[in-house]
Amino acid sequence: MATVLVTGGAGYVGSHVIPGLKRRGHRVVVFDNLDRGHRSTLDQLDVEFVLGDLNDPEALQHLFMGYRFDAILHFAALAYVGESMLSPDLYYRVNTAGTLLLLQQSLAATACQPPPVVFSSSCAVFGIPEQLPLDERSPKRPISPYGRSKLAAEWLLEDFGRAYGLRSVVLRYFNAAGADLAHGLGELHDPETHLIPLAIAAVRGDAPLDLFGSDFDTPDGSAIRDFIHVRDLAEAHLLALDHLLAGGGSDDFNLGSGSGISVREVVQAVEAELQSPVPVHHAPCRPGDPAALVSDSRKAVAVLGWQPHCSSLQQIVADAVAWDQQQRLLICQELSHVNA
Ligand SMILES: NC(=O)c1ccc[n+]([C@@H]2O[C@H](COP(=O)([O-])OP(=O)(O)OC[C@H]3O[C@@H](n4cnc5c(N)ncnc54)[C@H](O)[C@@H]3O)[C@@H](O)[C@H]2O)c1
Structure with missing residues (x-):
């Protein structure tokens, strides 16, 4: 049993990893400022929680004084490409400087024997690909401050490894989606910018779905992305943690399903699942949006023994729709209690 620090555990991907950590008998401590995460999720998961900000050295100092961590899963970050274009300073502060502070405090608290780190990186570090699919050696030329702030954090881990013996596993997710019913x-991002929840919300009567770009050089003209079920991502984190706890060395892995799926195909899958058209608003493509991003995840399969089990588009959409229905039911039940 290990004591595992989960930064950003109140957010989407981090929270999905927690049940697996608990199932393995690990003690889980979440550190989150709740800026974009949900306290209710943590209550539901029944984990130890320390409220704090990555950019607050004193909060981190207290955290490392209070616990002796065997490993860190570092999810906490800001993750909107568009927002990063408008506020690059914010992204470098949280994603890069925040990671630096976390590593420094961890190092200081452990007499230079820092616990290993599993780091949430992103396919945004690749920028516009020259070749598909993207493997770990593909050129990394990020075009957004978000992607750059993540790549800089990858470099920090690499340099801390060289200088201080920090072991780390970098996991570069493609498009995380789905739910754990x-x-x-x-x-439940706020604001939500991800395709599948927005398509479901459009059917439920929210704003029509913005369909960015219809003349990409792809078979149906819409962008192609690689969707990976969040439960498969969670499994990859558990395997990466096992690898590090067993003394394994630093490594990096791309995590996707390996199948390129167009935005229009996603819309059709949501329509089929909900038996209703998705209202769509056609918008120009966003600057720097690549036509296609697809992962080559064979290294994670070969080295970690990872196998994505539930990343078919049908499964991802079915789970996202079922979770949306679950949430709506809960809201109705709460309202009827209030009105009773
Ligand atoms: N969701 C995706 O498709 C995707 C794809 C690639 C990479 N990622 C990466 O995965 C990680 C998790 O993404 P997510 O979708 O779960 O995001 P999220 O916004 O749902 O979760 C991030 C969590 O970090 C917390 N946080 C943010 N800034 C913080 C700070 N300064 N101090 C403490 N806590 C802070 C938030 O409150 C939130 O709970 C991020 O690092 C993101 O860059 C996500």
Whole structure:
């Protein structure tokens, strides 16, 4: 049993990893400022929680004084490409400087024997790909401050490894999606910018779905992305943690399903699942949006023994829709209690 620090555990991907950590008998401590995460998720998961900000050295100092961590899963970050274009300073502060502070405090608290780190990186570090699919050696030329702030954090881990012996596993997710119905977890970003929840919300009567770009050089003209079920991502984190706890060395892995799926195909899948058209608003493509991003995840399969089990588009959409229905039912039940 290990004591594991989960930064950003109140957010989407981090919260989905927690049930698996607990199932393995690990003690889980979440550190989150709740800026974009949900306190209710943590209550539901029944984990130890320390409220704090990555950019607050004193909060981190207290955290490392209070616990001796065997490993860190570092999810906490800001993750909107568009927002990063408008406020690059914010993204470098949280994603890069925040990671630096976390590593420094961890190092200081452990007499230079820092616990290993599993780091949430992103396919945004690749920028516009020259070749598909993207493997770990593909050129990394990020075009957004978000992607750059993540790549800079990858470099920090690499340099701390060289200088201080820090072991780390970098996991570069492609498009995380889906839900974990058994634990009542799903995607609840605020604001929501992700395709599948927005398509579901459009059917439910929210704003029509912005369909960015219809003349990409792809078979149906819409952008192609690689969707990976959040439960498969969670499994990859558990395997990466096992690898590090067993003394394994630093490594990096791309995590996707390996199948390129167009935005229009996603819209059709949501329509099929909900038996209703998705209202769409056609918008120009966003600057720097690549036509296609697809992962080559064979290294994670070969080295970690990872196998994505539930990343078919049908499964991802079915789970996202079911979770949305679960949430709506809960809201109705709460309202009827209030009105009773
Ligand atoms: N969701 C995706 O498709 C995707 C894809 C690639 C990479 N990622 C990466 O995965 C990680 C998790 O993404 P997510 O979708 O779960 O995001 P999220 O916004 O749902 O979760 C991030 C969590 O970090 C917390 N946080 C943010 N700034 C903080 C700070 N300064 N101090 C403490 N806590 C802070 C938030 O409150 C939130 O709970 C991020 O690092 C993101 O860059 C996500």
